[in-house]
Amino acid sequence: MMTKSKATTKQTAKHSKKNDKESRIPDHESITNIIERISDGFVAFDAQMNYIYVNERSSQLLGRKPEDLIGRNYWKEFPEAKGTPFAEAYVRALETQTPIQFENYYAPWDRWFENRIYPSKDGLAIFFTEITERKRAEIQLKASEERLEHIVETIPDGIIMVNREGAITYANSSAERILGLTRATIAERSYNDPKWKITNVDGGPFPDEDLPFSRVMTSNQAVYGVEHAIIYPDGRRIILSINATPMHDTQGELAGMIASITDITDRKQSEAMIKRESDFSNALIDSLPGVFYFYDEQLRFLRWNKNLEKVTGYTGEEIAKMSPLDFFVESGKDLIAEHIKDVFTTGIADAEANFISKDGTLTPYYFTGLRTQIDDKTCLIGVGVDITERKRAEEIMEASERRLSLIFDTVSDVIFLLLVEPEDCYRFVSVNSTFLAVTGLTRDQVIGKRIEEVLPETAHALVIGKYKQAILENKTVRWEEVSVYPTGTLYGEAAVTPAWDANGVCTHLIGSVHDITEIRSAEEEIRMLNHGLEQRVVERTAQLQAANKELESFSYSVSHDLRAPLRAISGFAEIIARRHRASLNEEGQHYFDNIVHASERMGHLIDDLLNYSRIGRGAVRRETISLRDVLTPLSGDFATRLKEINGTLEIADDLPGVKGDKTLLNQIFTNLLENALTYRKPDTPSQIHVTWEAERKAVIICVRDNGIGIPTEYHEKIFNIFQRLHNEDDYPGTGIGLATVKKSVELLGGSVWVESEAGSGSNFFIKLPKE
């Protein structure tokens, strides 16, 4: 309502204006003139969409004369328009009473129109123009732009645009990929943002002014193949190659640049690798120890190493003009040419020849040639090595072999070389002259034959066993062998040593046999002599034993027989002492006492001697005797004497048992204890100890005293019969005691010895078999 009343007011105002200035309002005719002249089509409809005006232009556009349309209904004239955007817009404008302006496609005619629709209560006034041409151009442009965009997006190169301020305004998806950033991030950076971390290809600094943008902007010229590196946020270094061209605005002013970016990291890397490889192979070729070269079928050198120049003394330029045959002496050239031909026909050949250098020096070389294809050319790759050393070594070897074979055939030992074949087959490869001399075989009967065919059958098992052992244990195996020949028995000291090849396989056995027949005969002789000697010793011992026995029975009978007269002397002396002593003067009494004394002593001597001779006359028992049973009674026997002299006797209370004869043991210890008491120091109380220790099969008993001791030089002698170190007055005795001990001990299969020093006691040791 409000709107309406306002409109009314406005209309009222307009009317009043019209009234005021009527003369300025164009009349109907002049309006019609205007409408007819405008370039737009103009039609007017009443509220029922009947044409009320159609100008000339619209008649052209609609293809209908105005008079054919005026008064006619739109929907009837153009039924095909129903549902088109235009028809709908007319209806809508009428309904809403709002002007509509729009462009759209009119499908029935396949044309584009622009409409300006002005509604009123009475109908519609429509201005329209055909815009088909413009629209088509626009569509084409858009399609072409899209195509371009598509191309730019799909090409593998990165494309960026930089405006004149240096800001990146566009980046395609390849640029995103190459620069490792999203478009948004790229757009945040300027061409020289430090975040790019720009370096030169080798990682060194890259000046700003050399960047494509700086160069394009200063020169207003395109640049190509600018290479520099950037570093990705993850640290990877990417090498870029950039082409850039200036961009101009519509005024032709320099507006920035457009650049295409290629990632050449891989290419650079493979270039570097190829370079490294070629440097390496060049270095390799040049450092080859021998000479290396290749030449084509026309014998033109294509490549060679430094060594060829060095060895031949020719410069590179000279070699380039030479033929391979120039390096050989005239007489050898044909042969070499032959070999070269062989390489080109068969593919490979080798040769030994003297290499002649510029100054005429000849050096022996070993050459290997191989046919190869280089750049579609058949070439010969050759390698030559100096074999001077080898030649010399061969000569030395030959000389040494000659010497060796001389030695081989001169030595008196048998020497042979066996070839080791599978399954325990050993074949003679070579033998020396001694081998043939000893065996009486000819070389033909031996060389190439298996040992079974050469050696006597009895030896087969032994030698094969030894050979196998030598191989298995990888050492020289020695043994003695006896060979019976018609000439006699020969003894040999045989040895075999395995020889191994480079693969660790035993290929040969080196054998030798040293004749030891003489040594063995000498040994045999010695053995015989020894045997004879032993026999003689046995005989002599038997003789001695018999003599001893005789002596013993003699001394026994002597002492036995002496007893009767001595007893007579003692008996008569006793009578004299009893009846006539008083009648003797002092001198007579003295002599008489001497007689008594001497006869007593004689009695002792005879007793002792008898005792000594008796030892062993009866059967010697070998029974288990406890030493305690022997020594305990003895300590009782000596108790009184010990007491008299204030002495002590200590006997180990764990004395062991021994194998022996009680009587003999009794004699042994009686004598030792007797002596220990007798040979005491006058002013020192005697201390006697009996101790013992065990050995594996024996017991050693020690009788120790603190007496006067025995000088070392008498340690052996005191065991001899009648051997005394003192006179009767100082120490009475017969000199038979220790001889009795020794004899007894030896009869029991033991031994006795003394350890002592003059003045510091004695240790008598008795070693007896264990029980």
Ligand code: ADP
């Ligand atoms: P004798 O009847 O003289 O004791 P022995 O054969 O028993 O005869 O001893 C020989 C000599 O050995 C002795 O005269 C003595 O000089 C010396 N002798 C023996 N036992 C000892 C001892 N225990 N201490 C010092 N000397 C000894």
